[in-house]
Amino acid sequence: MLNISNIDKTTLSHTLGFGSMLLRKYGACLLLLALTGCSTANLLSEKSRKEFQPITDQISEQQLRQSVLETIDPNQSYQQGKTMEVTATDIWKSTLVRWLTPLDENKQEFKARLKLYHQGVEFTFLNGDKKGQTIGFDGQSYKYIGPEKIYEESSSTSLYLGPLQSYIEWGQTLLRNPSLELLGTKDINNIPYRVVYVTDPPAEKLDDYDQYLIYINTQTGKIDYVEFTMRELMKSYRGVVHYRDYKMVEGVLMPFWIGIADGLEKPDFDHYFVITAIRFSSSE
Numbered sequence: 382m383l384n385i386s387n388i389d390k391t392t393l394s395h396t397l398g399f400g401s402m403l404l405r406k407y408g409a410c411l412l413l414l415a416l417t418g419c420s421t422a423n424l425l426s427e428k429s430r431k432e433f434q435p436i437t438d439q440i441s442e443q444q445l446r447q448s449v450l451e452t453i454d455p456n457q458s459y460q461q462g463k464t465m466e467v468t469a470t471d472i473w474k475s476t477l478v479r480w481l482t483p484l485d486e487n488k489q490e491f492k493a494r495l496k497l498y499h500q501g502v503e504f505t506f507l508n509g510d511k512k513g514q515t516i517g518f519d520g521q522s523y524k525y526i527g528p529e530k531i532y533e534e535s536s537s538t539s540l541y542l543g544p545l546q547s548y549i550e551w552g553q554t555l556l557r558n559p560s561l562e563l564l565g566t567k568d569i570n571n572i573p574y575r576v577v578y579v580t581d582p583p584a585e586k587l588d589d590y591d592q593y594l595i596y597i598n599t600q601t602g603k604i605d606y607v608e609f610t611m612r613e614l615m616k617s618y619r620g621v622v623h624y625r626d627y628k629m630v631e632g633v634l635m636p637f638w639i640g641i642a643d644g645l646e647k648p649d650f651d652h653y654f655v656i657t658a659i660r661f662s663s664s665e
Contacts, residue, residue: 422610422619424592425564425578433565433576442561445575445597449556452602458632459553462661465495467549468507473652482541483516485509495546496665498554502542516542544611548622548639548654552604555579555593566599569606569645573599588612596645603627603634606645621645623653630659 423429440448454460473479473487483504490507496518505515514524516538523532562578574596581591589612596606607622621644624636637656642648 453634468658469656
């Protein structure tokens with residue numbers, strides 16, 4: 382569960398008036414208390430297992446993994462990179478939830494540099510009051526004034542940058558997990574999907590690990606949805622990532638539209654990313 386004692390760190394820019402800061406701070410607290418009051422989310426209960434139809438073509442987990450990876454990364458290029466640079470706009474529909482992030486804009490343009498295969502994000506604001514400000518890999522926030530690097534006050538980033546990296550990477554990383562379980566098939570908007578279950582990492586208690594349901598489009602071989610839990614955020618948090626607009630980048634098939642929602646068929650997006658450029662690098 383999220384440590385409620387740390388919520389004061391999510392207060393937003395010091396340029397706001399004191400009254401506005403209190404409103405945003407305690408509004409965030411109330412929201413978190415409401416969300417964390419829910420029971421632990423479980424993506425693979427006995428009830429949920431019954432939602433999937435049996436596989437009819439006798440494909441194994443390993444065969445399915447290989448088939449998808451040949452579609453999204455045919456030359457195994459993704460594993461050769463060390464960082465990925467993404468230029469995008471994060472468009473928010475839920476202002477209240479955005480208050481828990483470092484963002485001040487409902488339409489935030491940014492450039493993010495991600496360390497592949499381990500946690501690490503360098504995030505630069507490209508518009509708004511924080512334009513030019515960067516949150517470094519060490520979590521410190523700074524801006525260049527001429528040649529001089531000036532450090533600035535920064536609001537908490539753990540509720541935003543960690544999930545941001547996960548949303549962008551999951552389409553490539555989750556199926557590489559050695560522990561896969563092929564659950565069956567499910568029709569979404571009249572399209573049949575194969576559904577794969579992954580845990581990360583395996584653990585004895587549900588409260589201690591995250592779960593993922595990966596929905597693979599049988600018509601395209603691409604991952605269209607990932608249903609997930611995020612225990613680091615809060616034990617009851619679950620959501621769905623929607624992937625669209627795939628494009629080949631340096632031999633790797635990457636989604637250029639990523640939406641964060643509560644459901645699969647008729648999503649009400651909290652926010653979504655429109656990506657304009659992706660670049661891989663072999664150096665950090």
